Amino acid sequence: MSETCGHHHADGPPGAADVALAMQAADLRLTAEGERMTPARLRVFELLLAAGEPVKAYDLIARFGGDGQPAKPPTVYRALEFLERKGLAHRIASISAYVACTSGSIDHAAAFLICDCCGATAEVSAPVAGDLGRAAEAAGYVIARTTIEAHGRCPACQ
């Protein structure tokens, strides 16, 4: 953990060691699956991990080159698409932002609690078979993916 003081920071940005560890783990896993964890993809994943909260695509574009050189939009959007496809990141549609996945399980449906005050988010496991699933079944829909995002105030901002 990267705590440097006593009180609790909910989902604050992880330290460099945590980021490196997560990057390495993702690299190993995807390589084992025959996927190519290229520098651009790894870099975007690193930026998402380091942020520890949702990041706008154009912020990633701006930060991509550490020395201030921005990336071209397709570079980052392609990496984001890959990361999302592989379950390493999620797009949060209601704020048009992207966040690194904090769930251990791969290939999962995610739901988010988003603080409108400070921007903190918490990823929770999506209730695939919950109320929404029952409503879908009743309407005859077959669900492939869900976008579940709850906005409000985090514990620290109430």
Next chain:
Amino acid sequence: MSETCGHHHADGPPGAADVALAMQAADLRLTAEGERMTPARLRVFELLLAAGEPVKAYDLIARFGGDGQPAKPPTVYRALEFLERKGLAHRIASISAYVACTSGSIDHAAAFLICDCCGATAEVSAPVAGDLGRAAEAAGYVIARTTIEAHGRCPACQ
């Protein structure tokens, strides 16, 4: 109802009579509340009702002037904001589109079932106190509004 043939059309576009009725009802209700249901707002609401499915903002802009004269973007976006604030329409974030509310109750949280094949949507009442509510409570979040959108195939497209 506006059925003209025997078999079922799920949530198809309503007839002119239905649209006029919904417009009048909304006008009466909002006027009684002291709100101003202006021509621009009524026109955007009419377009949403007539479509019977999610519509992109720029499609509304294009259709706004019946004779082919488009509206200026702020005209439509302002109307959409008003309609959403008053519970007459919803934004569907995952597809950046807007849809007329089909729920009778005002001031409600909505969830949507969206067919990725034909674009049909079904509005269902959002399970505010369901799994998501429990997850939020456990994480200490206080929820103000939710974005719940399930994508898949409607009964007709399976």
Next chain:
DNA sequence: GCAATGGTGTTATGAGATAACATCACGTCT
């Protein structure tokens, strides 16, 4: 080698949304 596949670099453009400011319509107070 050579083709097939998938990733990258680059340019340009499309699609979605809002800022800013002037003007107008309406209710209210005097």
Next chain:
DNA sequence: AGACGTGATGTTATCTCATAACACCATTGC
């Protein structure tokens, strides 16, 4: 009526978000 405050509109310009299209490069399998 006249003055004022408030909220809605018109208009211009701009900003943010995302992708199309095409050339080039790397890796793999034949």
